[in-house]
Amino acid sequence: MSNAVQTHSNDTFKKRVFSGIQPSGGLTLGNYLGAVKRFVQMQQEDYETIYCMVDLHAITTWQDPKKLKHNTRELAAFFIASGIDPDKSILFNQSGVSAHVELGWVFNCVARMGWMKRMTQFKDKAGKNAENASLGLFGYPALMAADILVYHATHVPVGDDQKQHLELTRDIAAKFNHDFGVDFFPMIEPVIGGPAARVMSLRDGSKKMSKSDPSDLSRINMGDDADTIAQKFRKAKTDPDALPSEEVGLEGRAEAKNLISIYAALGDQGVSDILSDVGGKQFSEFKPMLVERAVEKLSPISQEMARLMEDTSEIDRVLAKGVEKATAIAIPVLKETYEIVGILQP
Numbered sequence: 001m002s003n004a005v006q007t008h009s010n011d012t013f014k015k016r017v018f019s020g021i022q023p024s025g026g027l028t029l030g031n032y033l034g035a036v037k038r039f040v041q042m043q044q045e046d047y048e049t050i051y052c053m054v055d056l057h058a059i060t061t062w063q064d065p066k067k068l069k070h071n072t073r074e075l076a077a078f079f080i081a082s083g084i085d086p087d088k089s090i091l092f093n094q095s096g097v098s099a100h101v102e103l104g105w106v107f108n109c110v111a112r113m114g115w116m117k118r119m120t121q122f123k124d125k126a127g128k129n130a131e132n133a134s135l136g137l138f139g140y141p142a143l144m145a146a147d148i149l150v151y152h153a154t155h156v157p158v159g160d161d162q163k164q165h166l167e168l169t170r171d172i173a174a175k176f177n178h179d180f181g182v183d184f185f186p187m188i189e190p191v192i193g194g195p196a197a198r199v200m201s202l203r204d205g206s207k208k209m210s211k212s213d214p215s216d217l218s219r220i221n222m223g224d225d226a227d228t229i230a231q232k233f234r235k236a237k238t239d240p241d242a243l244p245s246e247e248v249g250l251e252g253r254a255e256a257k258n259l260i261s262i263y264a265a266l267g268d269q270g271v272s273d274i275l276s277d278v279g280g281k282q283f284s285e286f287k288p289m290l291v292e293r294a295v296e297k298l299s300p301i302s303q304e305m306a307r308l309m310e311d312t313s314e315i316d317r318v319l320a321k322g323v324e325k326a327t328a329i330a331i332p333v334l335k336e337t338y339e340i341v342g343i344l345q346p
């Protein structure tokens with residue numbers, strides 16, 4: 001490589017999507033509607049798409065070594081069963097491309113302690129005993145920025161809870177470009193929105209649906225069978241009123257809003273379209289419609305996941321190929337970063 005530092009202007013970046021999910025076990029309807037469903041859509045659009053199982057992020061909190069490999073393969077099965085086509089998208093696990101960690105280190109040196117301390121997800125995950133959280137959990141967003149920027153990705157589809165991390169990614173890119181006087185890393189665009197950007201708990205409409213909620217009734221898991229899905233929606237918290245026919249009528253009714261949003265997102269419809277159909281109905285009438293749609297959309301995915309998990313050699317082949325393709329994009333970006341920073345690369 002020559003000593004000249006190559007620069008880019010924003011519009012020269014190729015439209016490239018990157019996103020990741022942690023293989024920390026347990027996949028929920030929130031992961032599907034808030035993330036993977038959109039990943040599949042973007043794969044069909046005019047983007048190059050790269051999707052990653054972020055195993056190195058997963059170990060920022062304790063993972064049972066006996067389960068991590070299984071969870072990583074299961075996540076790959078979830079991607080594929082949901083419609084990610086390994087011939088169209090690059091699908092791989094993060095640890096396979098060491099450039100993530102190398103760029104992550106450079107970003108550790110760019111990001112400021114104060115920025116990290118403001119991350120609400122760190123505060124939530126570390127809980128009351130932050131002194132006892134891993135250093136990896138604290139530095140997590142810098143590695144996440146590296147995941148994205150090592151591909152010069154331009155668009156990042158995520159659920160609403162990742163918004164602050166993506167703002168930090170932009171801050172890191174901007175500070176790097178400014179400090180070194182280059183226009184090297186793109187200003188990424190978060191892709192967040194639609195009715196399912198924040199799928200809420202079925203037991204408490206003010207809390208996010210999450211695999212870590214102690215109550216299994218609070219979430220739909222991607223492996224739940226039809227009876228379990230039906231039971232969970234039947235028990236889902238609601239209020240005594242009939243459904244409104246317009247969106248304003250959902251204000252202050254978090255649980256109603258959540259169930260309607262899930263129904264809309266599952267059917268690729270808007271909330272207002274749904275309300276014009278179901279307005280006036282009681283939950284006792286609406287819930288069976290929701291169950292039917294959820295089972296119709298989710299069962300084929302769980303069945304295909306189970307099939308793929310019967311013989312995981314195909315998954316391993318897909319991931320090995322993905323690592324190869326991802327490495328080919330990441331290495332030149334890493335080398336150019338080192339060049340910009342002034343690292344000797346004999």
Ligand code: TYM
Pocket residue numbers: 018019020021022023030031032033034035054057143144145147148156157158159160161162165196197198199200208209210
């Ligand atoms: P993770 O593994 O917690 O979640 C994966 C994706 O699922 C979305 N999601 C939800 N969306 C709507 N409603 C919910 N209840 C819900 N629960 C989860 C998340 O927003 C996310 O999009 N830090 C990331 C992983 C990551 C990453 C990246 C993402 C690492 N590097 C680079 C994008 C780009 C995380 O912990 O996601």
